[in-house]
Amino acid sequence: MKKNILPIVAMLAILFSCGLVNEKNKGKGFNLFTVEDDKALGAQVAAEIDADTENFPLLDSVKYKEVYDYIYEVRDNILNSGEVDYKDEFEWRLRIIHDDSTLNAFCTPGGYIYIYTGILKFLESEDEFAGVLGHEIGHADMRHSTRQMTKMFGVQVLVSIIAGNREMLGQVTSALVNLSFSRAHENEADERSVKYLCPTEYNAAGGAGFFEKLQAMGGETPPEFLSTHPSPDGRIEKFNEHKETLQCTGEETFKTRYQEMVAKLPTQPSGTPRSGRH
Numbered sequence: 001m002k003k004n005i006l007p008i009v010a011m012l013a014i015l016f017s018c019g020l021v022n023e024k025n026k027g028k029g030f031n032l033f034t035v036e037d038d039k040a041l042g043a044q045v046a047a048e049i050d051a052d053t054e055n056f057p058l059l060d061s062v063k064y065k066e067v068y069d070y071i072y073e074v075r076d077n078i079l080n081s082g083e084v085d086y087k088d089e090f091e092w093r094l095r096i097i098h099d100d101s102t103l104n105a106f107c108t109p110g111g112y113i114y115i116y117t118g119i120l121k122f123l124e125s126e127d128e129f130a131g132v133l134g135h136e137i138g139h140a141d142m143r144h145s146t147r148q149m150t151k152m153f154g155v156q157v158l159v160s161i162i163a164g165n166r167e168m169l170g171q172v173t174s175a176l177v178n179l180s181f182s183r184a185h186e187n188e189a190d191e192r193s194v195k196y197l198c199p200t201e202y203n204a205a206g207g208a209g210f211f212e213k214l215q216a217m218g219g220e221t222p223p224e225f226l227s228t229h230p231s232p233d234g235r236i237e238k239f240n241e242h243k244e245t246l247q248c249t250g251e252e253t254f255k256t257r258y259q260e261m262v263a264k265l266p267t268q269p270s271g272t273p274r275s276g277r278h
Contacts, residue, residue, distance in 0.1 A: 033146035035089055042110025048173040059096040070261045074130050078137060081199045085141050100268040107136040108176050109145045117265050122213060126254035131193050131207025138192025144185045145176055190235060194242035204248035208239035
């Protein structure tokens, strides 16, 4: 068995070394995974999530075609800003999870993005949604997930997945879905959100709206959210600072058409919203 794995490790070492000198990887931190690894791993994880209908009840993209068309249009506005490094390399596929109680969105490697109906209904305007979506795109574009996995698992995880270890893939999927990014990574994703929106018509600080609403919740803000993320106060200020620094001029919120989209989402028994990773 060891003789079979050693050539794989040697091959991966060559791939990793190539990935580390990739021009687009400059400034993105140490990462044992290549861009191709991000794409392959993301596709595998997405297949795992899509098949787990109990934990991830996805809205049907045919039945809710108008909603999906809308969120893909917002995605395209961001991708066409000219600021997304891996615009043409990553998938940037969107899926909506029908769970009104969760204020969350997450992105796996390679640009597979999942958005909960809870956060869609929590937000009030298109610029806020674009800000949140830009934040998730930023995590993938900066390759935060595989940078975190480099620290958590190292080379062993990729060797194991290549060898067909389904149990390891399941563990990786769970880790990615529940991954808490460092404060530095969250700040980088916030900065990216502003950078992506800056060339568009949107208010480039739209992502601050999510945190302004969390702040307005006061004591209802989940303590576990604040334990792993910079405070809403600090992030709101940073969003606006980045907008000013980049001299962004867009101010559109497109509130009416956003709320028209939200009205097309399915209803669900109300409960206390819980905030997840964002």
